[in-house]
Amino acid sequence: xxxxxLCKTCxxxxxxxxxxxxxxxxxxxxxxxxxxxxxxxxxxxxxxIMSNVNVVAVATLVDxxxxxxAEGVKLEQDIIDVAKEKGVNILYxxxxxxxxxxxxxxxxx
Amino acid sequence: xxxxxxxxxxxxxxxxxxxxxASVQIKKILRRLGLSPEIIRRVSIAMYEGEINMVIHAGGxxxxxxxxxxxxxxxxxxxxxxxxxxxxxxxEGYSTATDTIRSLGFGAGMGLPNMKRxxxxxxxxxxxxxxxxxxxxxxxx
Ligand SMILES: Nc1ncnc2c1ncn2[C@@H]1O[C@H](COP(=O)(O)OP(=O)(O)OP(=O)(O)O)[C@@H](O)[C@H]1O
Ligand SMILES: [Mg+2]
Numbered sequence: 082x083x084x085x086x087l088c089k090t091c092x093x094x095x096x097x098x099x100x101x102x103x104x105x106x107x108x109x110x111x112x113x114x115x116x117x118x119x120x121x122x123x124x125x126x127x128x129x130i131m132s133n134v135n136v137v138a139v140a141t142l143v144d145x146x147x148x149x150x151a152e153g154v155k156l157e158q159d160i161i162d163v164a165k166e167k168g169v170n171i172l173y174x175x176x177x178x179x180x181x182x183x184x185x186x187x188x189x190x
Numbered sequence: 191x192x193x194x195x196x197x198x199x200x201x202x203x204x205x206x207x208x209x210x211x212a213s214v215q216i217k218k219i220l221r222r223l224g225l226s227p228e229i230i231r232r233v234s235i236a237m238y239e240g241e242i243n244m245v246i247h248a249g250g251x252x253x254x255x256x257x258x259x260x261x262x263x264x265x266x267x268x269x270x271x272x273x274x275x276x277x278x279x280x281x282e283g284y285s286t287a288t289d290t291i292r293s294l295g296f297g298a299g300m301g302l303p304n305m306k307r308x309x310x311x312x313x314x315x316x317x318x319x320x321x322x323x324x325x326x327x328x329x330x331x
Binding site for chain 1: 209210211213214217231234235238239242294295296297298299301303304307308
């Protein structure tokens with residue numbers, strides 16, 4: 082499923098979506114960046130509650146399909162600008178990480 | 191030997207909220223060079239962890255990346271406090287990061303283990319009070 086489709090079927094909100102047609106494969110949940118760096122895979126949806134600019138760097142380097150910010154966490158505009166520039170898709174979920182994962186389960190694997 | 195490509199980066203120690211620039215840069219360069227996604231991933235993760243460590247633990251430093259025919263070499267040098275017990279620092283979960291740094295998502299104590307895992311060889315030279323030099327190699331073939 083693409084990021085755009087995932088966003089729509091799961092009722093997430095678009096924070097920024099420079100690559101809407103990107104295919105999502107699997108997911109990783111984590112807030113400690115070194116764990117995400119070491120364990121998340123390319124094309125994953127990355128579910129986190131971290132909202133600083135390092136999230137954009139990690140998403141770029143791991144090459145995740147999208148970041149899903151759980152718990153209603155929102156980004157500052159300057160961080161959103163960096164994400165757009167780096168081509169990082171970011172979605173907002175009002176649900177906690179677990180419920181967010183449950184929602185995308187079966188759609189991204 | 192004379193054919194290798196060299197890239198130099200100054201890693202700013204002031205601003206740890208926007209660290210990771212050199213790694214993102216290297217990733218782009220390696221992509222342009224047409225290296226495999228697996229190699230690019232390993233190099234950029236190893237580089238990122240080293241870069242972040244210099245920023246949060248050593249007040250910045252320099253990174254040199256050399257692309258040879260058979261391998262990529264990463265050398266990270268800083269004039270920070272040094273690492274007194276390297277074996278301990280290499281353990282998963284060991285971290286001296288402050289609460290402020292932890293609140294940004296760092297400090298899991300996974301950085302050095304990640305560097306070890308994603309490189310083929312890794313060498314740490316550190317002198318307390320003088321600084322740290324980490325040399326890593328990722329084989330291309
Ligand atoms: N360049 C450095 N200069 C001085 N000390 C360092 C340096 N790199 C690492 N260390 C020490 O080694 C410890 C372990 O490093 P490591 O990267 O594994 O974990 P971390 O940086 O604390 O957390 P994480 O990488 O998971 O965000 C650090 O907490 C720090 O005490
Ligand atoms: Mg680290």
